[in-house]
Amino acid sequence: MVKVAHLIPLFPFLAFAVNIFFGRRLREASALISIIACGISAVLSLVVFQGLQAGEGSYSLGTWLFLNGKPLNFGVTVDALSVMMLLVVTVVATLIKIYSVGYMHGDLRYSRYFAYISLFTASMLGLVLADNFVMLYIFWEGVGLCSYLLIAFWFERPAAAKAGLKAFITTRIGDTGLLIGILLLLFSTQTLYFSELKNIAGDDWILTLAAILIFMGAVGKSAQFPLHVWLPDAMEGPTAVSALIHAATMVAAGVYLVARTYALFILHPLCLEIVALIGGISALLAASIATVNNDIKRVLAYSTISQLGLMMLGLGVGGYAAGTFHLMTHAFFKALLFLCAGSVIHSVHTQDIQKMGGLLSKMKVTGATFIIGTLAIAGVPPLSGFWSKDEILTAAWHNGSPVLFWLAVATSFLTAFYMARLIFLVLFGKPRSEMHPSESPKTMTVPLIILAVFAVFAGFIGSPLMHHAFQEFINEGHGGEVVASGFVIGLSIAVSLAGIGLAYLFYVLNNKIVPSGIRAQFAWLHQLLLNKYYIDEIYDAVFVRPCMRFCDFLFKFDAVVVDGLVNGAGAAVRAVSQVLRWVQTGLVQNYLLVQVLGVILFVLTLLGKLCFRF
Amino acid sequence: MIPLGFFIAISAVMFCIGIFGVLTRRNAIAVLMSIELILNAANINLVAFNKYLGTPDGLGQIFALFVIAIAAAASVVGLVLIIAIYRHGKSVFVDEYNLMKW
């Protein structure tokens, strides 16, 4: 029953087509169509999962085109990785669409929203199922487009429009690398199939370069340092979108890409080192920024960058199963956290955590699920985040350098700290501003509860309690089961609890928004973090402004030189025409005379010698 | 007998006079007349060559007949056009119509 896999992206796409063309007439029904389509995809994903368990695998729908004489098929990848992604994407997307019914209620472009998000789901599923780089690239751009459309969904707001542009341009830098990488790969290995990557041998420098360029695409999409700047700004979009695209699925596509082409990265240790290092830097950098940010969504956005960095680190240190496991658990608890944040924002109409406080008593379901999500991401056992983070730490401990391991540990600590800070400031204490919070509608809370269940229990399938069933599955029967050492587990739990404890000390016992004493002591650090390491400013000064100046110059060049040439040509023609105008008398006999003179000249040229012998 | 060259010379004279008329006469009807002169010059050529070169089925004469018929058709249409223009602009002087100028 694996052969239904190609239908999975088809249903959301149909929902997109229906919604985009008939959305105005459908109104509220557009959400229903979208949800049903996504639900069918989820069921089909389960069917495919069953088929995979029964031993079926990838298949092809026929030849698409020929590259260098070799056929390129419409292939459908059905393996552990893609099925895992299918399940995560369809389940999370369905829940988030249900949530959106409540969240987007009354929006001006309600049906358009569901059209875009359906198109996104279709593209994402297509990306997961692609069996070659060309199809992957097409869907890769498809999700990028939807991301842009949805970030700039409220395009009336200049910030949203600008954020959409920023996201599009920033990811484009990575995508260009990806495209060049794909072409290099085609050039050197003559193949674009993922399945054939395993057969490549040798550490040709072109292959290393191709792997690094492909990783560049992943860096852009997964918002890793140095291309991470777009993700925090992407929070201008609807929160449900942030949850689906900018937390759970699309940004994970970069991690998925690295996992999918893992065979290429193993070829040369340099590639893996770069992946791990970029991941580690991103993880720590983003986590540290998250500790001081006051925007509830931006904290989560930096948290996403940080967690994606951890996944990259996990992949980079050889923890293929660990990285993908964290990808799965993260999808659930980060979607949950974003949806909780959305529920809070929906209720109090602000994103500033300095103005919140004491919401737990007013919003019990949201509050409870928020706490569950926080504990999950902080790595408190036995929630899902603990198991997957533990896997990454173990992988780093066993294979990576100490630097990478301690980067991961520091990130874990900071994660626990800023997440605890977030819930202490939002849910506990006293309200710090005038607000009238109330619990969100059922369409929003039910998905929260379901996701909370996933956030709690999704980790068990990869835990020693279930004999690392996930790792077995993702490695397709073989592959090492890394035994976690007691030291790593202990350290992991310790830093999680320490982070939460420190936050409790700072924000509950002191009951202050910002601990003033420490803030005074580390003013420079606080400023640095608050300004996000000035990376945006640096990019602005180094890339954006010179580029703008260059564009200004080009504009002036166009206005003066190019337009001058064009207008000058026109003016010259006019001037000459004014002179030549007298030739055109409008009198037939004038024209005839000229014609006759012409004939005389013609005859003289041809026969002059014959007649006159000159 | 008169050599062929003489006929052709007459034809040439008529032709050039016709051209002169076409180029100079202001009256559109006179221009049409000049065109008739040109056509007749051509016809003389056709008939003379037919006589001197000899074609079994009298091709030259048949050709001349066609020319006469076409000339008749042309002058009919031309004259009607002139009358229509005259009705429109109250003039048949060619140099008073410079509508072809932009």
Place this chain on the structure above:
Amino acid sequence: MADIIFYIIALSTCLFAFLTVASRDVFHSAVWLSLTLLSVAAIYFYLDAQFLGVIQVLVYIGGIITLFIFAIKLTAKIGDKTIQQANEQALLSGLAAFVFFIILFKMIALHPWAELQPQAPVFSLEDIGKSMLTTYVLPFEFLSLLLLAAMVGAIVIGKVRK
């Protein structure tokens, strides 16, 4: 004797042609044109093309010249002798026509015409009629179509619009 007749016809053709384009009065022009055409008909007779000569007289002098005179009379006032009949480019046009004639004449003079002798007519009027309806039936039919089109066109153009 025949030669002298030819020279007279030739001279009169050229003269009448010249008067056609030279006379100030358009009506006079029409008269001179009819004489020119008559002279051309005479040339046709001289060249043993009697049928063509008759057609020339019938169609041209009987038909076209009549039409010209009608047109002249319909566009009445232009017969006025005070109106200038030649345009400003007369001099240049005359020069062009003259140069063109010189070129033609030079080329005619270069050719050894004496080698060609007139041939006895090997075809009769009947032959012309037959070949017109057999060998040349297609152009003949096209011609009839053309005449029809010209007639319809003339009626349409000449119709007075209300």
